[in-house]
Amino acid sequence: MSINEQIHQRFGIPTETGRTVPPNKTLSDILGRRSCRSYRPDPIPEDLLQTLFATAFSAPSKSDLQQACVIRIEDKVKQRRIAALSPHPTWVADAPVFLVWCGDSRRIRRLAEWKEHSFANDHLDAFMNAAVDAGIALQTFIVAAESVGLGCCPVSQIRDHINALSAELELPQWVFPVAGLCVGWPAEQGAISLRLPLEVTVHVDHYDDTELLEQVADYDHRREAIERTPPEKQRMVEQFGTTEEYGWSENRTRQYAIPARADFGHYIINQGFKLR
Amino acid sequence: MSINEQIHQRFGIPTETGRTVPPNKTLSDILGRRSCRSYRPDPIPEDLLQTLFATAFSAPSKSDLQQACVIRIEDKVKQRRIAALSPHPTWVADAPVFLVWCGDSRRIRRLAEWKEHSFANDHLDAFMNAAVDAGIALQTFIVAAESVGLGCCPVSQIRDHINALSAELELPQWVFPVAGLCVGWPAEQGAISLRLPLEVTVHVDHYDDTELLEQVADYDHRREAIERTPPEKQRMVEQFGTTEEYGWSENRTRQYAIPARADFGHYIINQGFKLR
Numbered sequence: 064m065s066i067n068e069q070i071h072q073r074f075g076i077p078t079e080t081g082r083t084v085p086p087n088k089t090l091s092d093i094l095g096r097r098s099c100r101s102y103r104p105d106p107i108p109e110d111l112l113q114t115l116f117a118t119a120f121s122a123p124s125k126s127d128l129q130q131a132c133v134i135r136i137e138d139k140v141k142q143r144r145i146a147a148l149s150p151h152p153t154w155v156a157d158a159p160v161f162l163v164w165c166g167d168s169r170r171i172r173r174l175a176e177w178k179e180h181s182f183a184n185d186h187l188d189a190f191m192n193a194a195v196d197a198g199i200a201l202q203t204f205i206v207a208a209e210s211v212g213l214g215c216c217p218v219s220q221i222r223d224h225i226n227a228l229s230a231e232l233e234l235p236q237w238v239f240p241v242a243g244l245c246v247g248w249p250a251e252q253g254a255i256s257l258r259l260p261l262e263v264t265v266h267v268d269h270y271d272d273t274e275l276l277e278q279v280a281d282y283d284h285r286r287e288a289i290e291r292t293p294p295e296k297q298r299m300v301e302q303f304g305t306t307e308e309y310g311w312s313e314n315r316t317r318q319y320a321i322p323a324r325a326d327f328g329h330y331i332i333n334q335g336f337k338l339r
Numbered sequence: 340m341s342i343n344e345q346i347h348q349r350f351g352i353p354t355e356t357g358r359t360v361p362p363n364k365t366l367s368d369i370l371g372r373r374s375c376r377s378y379r380p381d382p383i384p385e386d387l388l389q390t391l392f393a394t395a396f397s398a399p400s401k402s403d404l405q406q407a408c409v410i411r412i413e414d415k416v417k418q419r420r421i422a423a424l425s426p427h428p429t430w431v432a433d434a435p436v437f438l439v440w441c442g443d444s445r446r447i448r449r450l451a452e453w454k455e456h457s458f459a460n461d462h463l464d465a466f467m468n469a470a471v472d473a474g475i476a477l478q479t480f481i482v483a484a485e486s487v488g489l490g491c492c493p494v495s496q497i498r499d500h501i502n503a504l505s506a507e508l509e510l511p512q513w514v515f516p517v518a519g520l521c522v523g524w525p526a527e528q529g530a531i532s533l534r535l536p537l538e539v540t541v542h543v544d545h546y547d548d549t550e551l552l553e554q555v556a557d558y559d560h561r562r563e564a565i566e567r568t569p570p571e572k573q574r575m576v577e578q579f580g581t582t583e584e585y586g587w588s589e590n591r592t593r594q595y596a597i598p599a600r601a602d603f604g605h606y607i608i609n610q611g612f613k614l615r
Binding site: 191192266 | 349356357364384386401405412441457468478481482487510517532539544545552579591592603605607
C-alpha cells in the first residue's frame with residue numbers, strides 16, 4: 064500500500080496527501096500501526112528486548128534530564144496481580160513482556176542533594192516534564208518494537224488502583240506510573256483506529272475549533288460506517304440507554320461521564336510533588 | 340555502523356547488546372538521532388509536511404481520546420515573537436518550520452456538552468493524559484521527520500513566558516502548550532547525546548536506585564571524556580564558581596537550582612484545569 068493509500072485508510076477520507084512521498088518503512092509502519100492485544104507464546108529474544116530499551120531511551124528528553132524509567136515485570140505472579148487491577152486481566156496477564164513506564168523526578172532531586180544544590184523547581188512543571196518524558200520513551204519503544212514486527216498495546220487503566228500498583232512496583236517518592244505496555248509477537252492483527260481529520264488537530268498560527276461539532280459528526284459517521292456499534296455493544300446502556308446515533312463522540316463522552324482515577328492527584332501529592 | 344556499534348556510541352560503553360539484531364533503519368535512525376539546531380533555508384515540501392502530521396497523529400493516544408493538537412506557525416513575524424520568549428531566539432526564529440505541540444482536553448469537554456453528558460473527570464488525570472498525548476504525538480512527528488532526513492529540535496523553553504505564548508497562540512480554556520519543535524533540512528550535524536546506562540533507567544519487578552550515585556559518577560566521567568566542560572562553559576559560575584569535577588549531574592542540578600516556570604501551575608489552573 065502506498066503512503067497515500069495508508070493516509071486514506073488511517074483517516075477514512077480520500078486524499079492527495081502523500082502522493083509525492085517515496086516509500087519509507089518508518090512512515091508506513093506508523094501510519095499502519097494498530098494496537099495488538101493477542102500474542103503468540105513465543106518469547107522475545109533478550110538481546111532484541113535490550114536493543115528496544117536502548118532505542119527507547121535514545122529519544123529526546125526535556126533539557127536532557129532523562130526523567131523516565133521503566134519497570135519490567137519478570138515475575139509472572141506479580142504480572143497477574145497487576146493485570147487484576149485493570150479491567151483487562153486476561154490479555155495484560157498473558158502478555159509475554161509487560162512493562163510499566165514511569166515519570167521519574169526522583170533522580171534529579173537525589174542528584175541535587177548529592178551535588179549540594181537546592182532543588183528550586185518543585186512545582187507543576189516538574190511533574191509534567193517527567194510524565195511527558197515517560198510518554199516519549201514509551202512511544203519510542205512502541206515504534207521500535209513494531210518496526211521489528213512485535214505487537215504492542217499501551218494500558219493506562221492499570222492506574223485505576225494507583226496505590227496498589229505503586230506498592231507492587233515499590234515506587235519511592237517522586238516516581239509515578241504513566242502507562243503499562245503489553246508486548247509480544249502478534250497472534251492476530253488488530254484494527255486500524257480511524258483518526259480525527261487533520262483539520263481538527265493541526266491549527267495554523269492560532270487555535271481554532273469553530274467547526275468542531277460538524278467535523279466530529281462527520282468523523283463519527285466515518286467510524287460507524289467501518290464498524291457499526293450495535294445497541295448491545297454500546298457503553299453503559301443501563302445508564303444511558305441505546306441510540307441509533309452512536310459513534311466515537313457518544314462512546315467517549317459516556318466513558319468520561321463516570322469518574323475514574325479521581326484519587327490520582329492525591330497519590331501524586333503523596334509521592335512528594337507540589338502541583339502549583 | 341551496526342546496531343551494536345550504535346548502542347555502544349549512544350551509551351558510551353562497550354556492549355554485547357544488539358549483536359543478533361538484523362539491520363533496521365527505524366532502530367538505526369533513533370539510536371543515532373541528534374537534535375539539530377541549524378537548518379538550510381530549503382523549504383519542506385507541503386505534501387511531505389502534511390504526511391508527517393498524518394503520521395504523528397497515527398500514534399496511540401490514551402483511551403483513543405486523541406487529546407493532542409499542534410499549532411503550525413506560518414506567520415514569520417509571530418514566529419520571531421515566540422522565539423523571543425525563549426533564550427534561543429535565533430535558531431527558533433530561523434527554523435523553516437516551527438510547531439507548538441499542545442495538550443487538548445477541550446475537545447472532549449466540548450463534546451460532552453454537545454452529547455449532554457456530564458464531564459466527571461475534571462482532575463489531575465485529565466491534565467496528565469493530555470500532556471502525555473501531546474508528547475507522544477511530538478515524538479512520533481520527530482521519528483517520522485528524521486526518517487526522511489529532516490532535523491528537529493524540541494524546545495520547552497518557549498514556556499518560560501507561558502502567558503505571552505498562550506496569547507500568541509490564542510489558546511482557549513483546557514488547551515496548553517507542551518513544547519515547541521523546530522524542523523528543517525540539517526545544515527550541520529548535531530552531537531549524539533550520551534544516555535544514562537540502562538541499569539539506571541530499566542528496573543526489574545520493582546524500582547531500585549541504590550547504586551544511583553556511583554552509576555551517575557561514571558556517566559559524568561564518560562560524558563566529560565567525550566566533551567569536556569571547561570570552566571568558561573560551566574553554568575552560572577558567578578553563583579556556583581568553577582569546578583574540575585564538572586559533568587552532566589553538576590550541570591543539570593545547577594540548572595534546577597534556579598526557579599523556572601514557577602507560574603506554569605497557575606496558568607494551567609487559569610486554563611480551567613483542576614489539579615487534584
